[in-house]
Amino acid sequence: MTLRPLGDYLETLRTTTPLVHCMTNYVAMNSTANLLLATGASPAMLHAPEEVAEFTAISAGLSINIGTISSHWADAMLTATATAQQNAIPWVLDPVAVGATRYRQTLCTQLLAAKPSVIRGNASEILALNGLASQGRGADSTAATDQAVDAAIALAHKHACIVAMTGESDWVTDGTQHYRIRGGHPLMPRVTTLGCGLSALVAGFVAANRDSPLGATTAALACFAIAGERAGSNAQGPGSFQVALLDALYQLNPEDLTTHAQLETIHAA
Amino acid sequence: MTLRPLGDYLETLRTTTPLVHCMTNYVAMNSTANLLLATGASPAMLHAPEEVAEFTAISAGLSINIGTISSHWADAMLTATATAQQNAIPWVLDPVAVGATRYRQTLCTQLLAAKPSVIRGNASEILALNGLASQGRGADSTAATDQAVDAAIALAHKHACIVAMTGESDWVTDGTQHYRIRGGHPLMPRVTTLGCGLSALVAGFVAANRDSPLGATTAALACFAIAGERAGSNAQGPGSFQVALLDALYQLNPEDLTTHAQLETIHAA
């Protein structure tokens, strides 16, 4: 199955403005909402056990990020992901720093049982999630992306989902088809929670393009890669970069995305 | 009773820098604090049951926003609003997405018992709060402002408060006198939590101008409308818009506000 032109996925996102229920960390909430609004999705953040299932059920997509997790949030996330699974609502798991503590590993195991549509992480997180040794510390990736490709493919097979592994270049795989996306800018890791925001944006793209989670995920990553490159071209540092990134996502049009995405099909061994 | 020139309310805000106790959602906290500081009020965020009453009692105003509500926060909000009522401290209710879940409806009913000075919401929220059917989903408004004017007036009567309904144009009513404020910019809904921040700014204006909550609320909305228009005139997208909005609120002077506010008195049927 080939992907549609990537701009088609963005076009659908903009036309349908999917409501994305975001359960994310405190650091990322504001920037995630702004990244989604700039691109064309409609974010909503809430997490109370009294309402979380009710709200997930009326959402088009769900994004789960464990960055500043605590037990009340973990319980609510398990409720939300179960609701998503029951209602066939696509959802994305961002396993922040899963290698860093046992608590995160246990929680991710529980979350994976509700079958995410997509897992989005850096190489350290993908390695850790796949049960391999990892030197993960905090949210930074210390393992090279290429070394983790095998882990990504294995994870995609194991959980029958898309795996998006981001870093200097990004990988997307459903276990069978693999794509590499180039672009972005060295300032991106100097702005906090861009990866968290990207995970929620993937949820938006997949929600708007339910027939093709692989293409939708690839399109979301390509948006970020192109917007990041453009934002970086005039930025004086991470402050002006963050501002320019939101503007670039807003200005990016579907034809641009189709034309400028640096996408390669990868033939894995 | 006629309003004072709108710049007078801003002048008083700047002179007295009212301490505004903000209990708001996680997404909005940082941007709300920055909007208040830029305009000239003094925000403080805290919510622990051990201290919330003590702190509300020394504040000039209180702003309550239920965006990312949970039971601990709800309890603390009820304590804070009761304290405000007992001490005659003006307070503002922002009923975020009240139409979306039963939990929010129950909480808002409880909060309304402490008699807010002002309710600030979009048309969907005002309709839902007034008990009418609404298609609210998340924080976005899907009902046209004009259709909700009757609900705003009814709500103002029912709770003996000001109702500020914001959207493409804004309405302020105390149930008897009605004003429309025009201005703003199409990029405003593309930046998250501006409405939440505006609610807290209304609390600051009303705290600084206790003799005239109707005029103070109108002035706060007019500040936002003018600053939004100016910010939008050079913005390249939502990133640069948000930066320019803070700068414009900071630069706005009282004479500007009086002269440039697009204010109409409305004679309702």
Next chain:
Amino acid sequence: MTLRPLGDYLETLRTTTPLVHCMTNYVAMNSTANLLLATGASPAMLHAPEEVAEFTAISAGLSINIGTISSHWADAMLTATATAQQNAIPWVLDPVAVGATRYRQTLCTQLLAAKPSVIRGNASEILALNGLASQGRGADSTAATDQAVDAAIALAHKHACIVAMTGESDWVTDGTQHYRIRGGHPLMPRVTTLGCGLSALVAGFVAANRDSPLGATTAALACFAIAGERAGSNAQGPGSFQVALLDALYQLNPEDLTTHAQLETIHAA
């Protein structure tokens, strides 16, 4: 003991990118992470009791800020600071608004038992923490820095730590040696949580320069003072100031810091 050239401390920070465990208030989380990333440290935010000790133990430094404290967070902070003390990991206390409520005073007394390496606050907070009367309201300082110098020195003696008191000009003391740092910009108090971010940056500098907490703290404050001055030179208001501050911290190089820091040794009476 004299300080090293201030740029040396920044050089070490950039070379070692210390992992700073930040337990801070909700308002400050995003901006704190961005301030650390821009300057060259590696922030991580987490607070669950299930993992907090495990994570503090692998961090290079810890930053504790009580801005939006509640009992669950307070318990986790006590665990984290005890872990830091046991493992000789430097940690910074930011006693936000400690003068405002009894709850904050009790908590700070408990936190001080774990012996912070540095206390960073404004004059009101330093006065309140030292048990003197204070008119603290929220996060703003209402007492002049100079009046609080005696309190800072007393506090440094009492707790055998560095005290950094920031305001129009900044003071750093270990109880014996005292430094004043000038610089910054009048727009700084118009941007929320810059002081909170500075506390975490101090934790990063001290973590990277464990042999000299006095010099490391002074260097962190000097970075902020220079970057603030540069950011203010072209800012149109607090929006563009905040963007420019991140860019200026990113662009600041060690030689710049050594050359341009406005540092005075103070001979206290």
